[in-house]
Amino acid sequence: MGSDKYMPLFETKRAKGRVLYRLFAGTLFTGICFIWAYRVGNIPKRGEDGRWVWIGLLGAELWFGFYWVLTQALRWNRVYRCIFKDRLSQRYGEEDLPGVDIFVCTADSTVEPPIMVMNTVLSVMAYDYPAKKLSVYLSDDGGSKLTFYALLEASKFARHWIPYCKKFKVEHRSPAAYFASLSKSNHHGDTRNLADIKKLYEEMEDRIETATKLGRIPEEAYLKHRGFSQWDSYSSRHDHDTIIQILIDGKDPNATDVDGCALPTLVYLAREKRPQHPHHFKAGAMNALIRVSSNISNGQIILTLDCDMYSNNSLCIWDALCFFMDIEKSHDIAFVQFPQAFENTTKNDTYGGSLLVPYNVELHGMDGLGGPLYIGTCCFHRRDVLCGRKFTKGCKFQWKIDDDNKGRKSIQELEEETKPLASCTYEQNTEWGNEMGLKYGCAVEDVVTGLSIQCKGWKSVYFNPEKKAFLGVAPTTLAQALVQHKRWSEGHLQILLSKHSLERFVQAKISLGLQLGYICYNSWSVNCLATLYYSIIPSLCLLKGISLYPQVSDPWFMPFACVISAKYIYSLIEFLCCGGTILGWWNEQRIWLYKRTSSYLFAFIDAILKTLAFTNVTFLITPKVTDEDASQRYEKEIMDFGASTPMFTIIATLAMLNFFCFAGMVMKVIMDANVFKLFEEMPLQILLCGALVLINLPLYQGLFLRKDKGKVPSSITVKSFVLALLACSSFTFLY
Ligand SMILES: O=c1ccn([C@@H]2O[C@H](COP(=O)(O)OP(=O)(O)O[C@H]3O[C@H](CO)[C@@H](O)[C@H](O)[C@H]3O)[C@@H](O)[C@H]2O)c(=O)[nH]1
Numbered sequence: 001m002g003s004d005k006y007m008p009l010f011e012t013k014r015a016k017g018r019v020l021y022r023l024f025a026g027t028l029f030t031g032i033c034f035i036w037a038y039r040v041g042n043i044p045k046r047g048e049d050g051r052w053v054w055i056g057l058l059g060a061e062l063w064f065g066f067y068w069v070l071t072q073a074l075r076w077n078r079v080y081r082c083i084f085k086d087r088l089s090q091r092y093g094e095e096d097l098p099g100v101d102i103f104v105c106t107a108d109s110t111v112e113p114p115i116m117v118m119n120t121v122l123s124v125m126a127y128d129y130p131a132k133k134l135s136v137y138l139s140d141d142g143g144s145k146l147t148f149y150a151l152l153e154a155s156k157f158a159r160h161w162i163p164y165c166k167k168f169k170v171e172h173r174s175p176a177a178y179f180a181s182l183s184k185s186n187h188h189g190d191t192r193n194l195a196d197i198k199k200l201y202e203e204m205e206d207r208i209e210t211a212t213k214l215g216r217i218p219e220e221a222y223l224k225h226r227g228f229s230q231w232d233s234y235s236s237r238h239d240h241d242t243i244i245q246i247l248i249d250g251k252d253p254n255a256t257d258v259d260g261c262a263l264p265t266l267v268y269l270a271r272e273k274r275p276q277h278p279h280h281f282k283a284g285a286m287n288a289l290i291r292v293s294s295n296i297s298n299g300q301i302i303l304t305l306d307c308d309m310y311s312n313n314s315l316c317i318w319d320a321l322c323f324f325m326d327i328e329k330s331h332d333i334a335f336v337q338f339p340q341a342f343e344n345t346t347k348n349d350t351y352g353g354s355l356l357v358p359y360n361v362e363l364h365g366m367d368g369l370g371g372p373l374y375i376g377t378c379c380f381h382r383r384d385v386l387c388g389r390k391f392t393k394g395c396k397f398q399w400k401i402d403d404d405n406k407g408r409k410s411i412q413e414l415e416e417e418t419k420p421l422a423s424c425t426y427e428q429n430t431e432w433g434n435e436m437g438l439k440y441g442c443a444v445e446d447v448v449t450g451l452s453i454q455c456k457g458w459k460s461v462y463f464n465p466e467k468k469a470f471l472g473v474a475p476t477t478l479a480q481a482l483v484q485h486k487r488w489s490e491g492h493l494q495i496l497l498s499k500h501s502l503e504r505f506v507q508a509k510i511s512l513g514l515q516l517g518y519i520c521y522n523s524w525s526v527n528c529l530a531t532l533y534y535s536i537i538p539s540l541c542l543l544k545g546i547s548l549y550p551q552v553s554d555p556w557f558m559p560f561a562c563v564i565s566a567k568y569i570y571s572l573i574e575f576l577c578c579g580g581t582i583l584g585w586w587n588e589q590r591i592w593l594y595k596r597t598s599s600y601l602f603a604f605i606d607a608i609l610k611t612l613a614f615t616n617v618t619f620l621i622t623p624k625v626t627d628e629d630a631s632q633r634y635e636k637e638i639m640d641f642g643a644s645t646p647m648f649t650i651i652a653t654l655a656m657l658n659f660f661c662f663a664g665m666v667m668k669v670i671m672d673a674n675v676f677k678l679f680e681e682m683p684l685q686i687l688l689c690g691a692l693v694l695i696n697l698p699l700y701q702g703l704f705l706r707k708d709k710g711k712v713p714s715s716i717t718v719k720s721f722v723l724a725l726l727a728c729s730s731f732t733f734l735y
């Protein structure tokens, strides 16, 4: 460390225009208060018509207003980080750098194709970081020979790929992304080497895909590698011994690439599974990885990745280290979270999969309050902290240099010695899954874990550089997106309902702002109640001619008009500033409605049942492949309704119901021939119902006009038609 003047490795800047924003938010909040005042002040008296409808509306509006306040926590104090990577490399030599262990999780070779997983693995093996400090672990919860075979193939290909990347300064270190980028742009590099590496990749791809298609691996590979023998005692993916294979031992001087340079360590792990032992899904896999890696490479920094999230920036480790290695400011930083970015989202993001606003606004807001949540992937952790280390003021981290090369064991010995760490009884009577490692029992194991780390006093950092650090796959059908959101919102509500939630609030180890930020996410699913009410009752009342909002001439009309327009104009501007399109915003509103009325509803019910211990946590893996037909629709941004799920019944019923109400109103107007009177009396109800009809246009097409496989299944069409008709008629006749 040459100079004596302290030069920080990173800086934190506050967002511009905060005062202006707070003023705006303050004004909007005043408007909300007026709306509440109107509702409270005009509750129909006991015995009068529409009293309960009105009270329900009051409840919904109280909730929406309160929720809006929560969302302000995520916007109040946004910060942005910038780093000085060159200072880091000047200050620390190769020897002083910490070891980095990279965990990639996969769970099912049918919905997570091995070739995709291998591209992720190869992209991180090719990081610009000293190979002997880098180790890559693949956890395979599917315990699949195919995945193992693919990894074996990838380990061979890595010997060519890594030197190629370094020699030609390849930007995209996932081979698939690299070759795809070449076909888009004109390549100016060395064509001979390119042709060679491409051929090698294609051969590997071919072998892996053929094996995947046939569902079995070639006989010769089977005989050639001792590793496959570990499957001899395997009976099913839910019942097998621990399988560990150190495919490349980075510490072995003979483990080199074709240029003779060292390679990173590469390990395959399928932890032991037994039907009678809960395996705790991804959290269980991660904890097994933490233990196994501690015995093999024991890197002090851990990068966790989903199997579809390949690295898009070969210097990303350096970015993260800037936050961990600053002499003055790093001591309390537990993890560095990067955003998830997706390579498969379309221009107008039909299913809102790219999460533009959370990643470009909200997490910056959380960062300003003490740190973002941990989102399970694209995140660097300190090993100690992940293993439960408590925060103490003034604690220092030693970047210990381990050189236990002397007396090193053989690979086989090491594997045998490590196996028990991944057995399913290892955790019995330990703090694993509780105070140590990732927490169990929650559908968003990542978020609870991050929260508990922050509650110990640690901070986290959100780093969102221009060049995306990781790229993955977003859901490509509506059903997938809704299922994913169900898991997320259910897990979040579990956090809120857990017995520690109140304790957290009282102990106040994390700032009030951050608490509110968490509650905002944690109560996603609670939104279902107010949203369902708001998308059903005002429309039914419109049909019946019951007015629920102030008339245009009424002064109380103003706060409604102002709040609604300000909120939506702001949300549109925010979305556009995050790089979205107008149509993208509109799609986002639709998916927002669908999520809130279906995913969140099921999540809400399930989370409550789970808290009462009636059911267990599950984890439905998001498919990363879709059939040709569906992916074509996705590319063309045509919505996909082709699945028979109860979620679709709900959204279709709601769409149908609003259509009936709107149509009923139009009929009335035609018969009465008094358009203005109705608009004067019920402007907001007409607007609401009209907006609901407008936003559901693609769904009506799916219900009535489309003939392709992405149309709504006819059983759902019939069901939703009957249900909506029933709701409308019973409301008009009975109420
Ligand atoms: O039993 C399991 C189930 C899943 N996974 C892996 O977990 C990752 C995430 O699963 P995915 O189906 O892609 O879920 P997503 O909703 O896309 O994942 C987000 O949400 C999860 C929590 O719900 C987090 O764990 C993830 O990191 C985060 O990206 C994948 O790599 C899976 O292979 C396992 O290893 N074991």
Ligand SMILES: [Mn+2]
Pocket: 306, 308, 473, 622
């Ligand atoms: Mn995923």
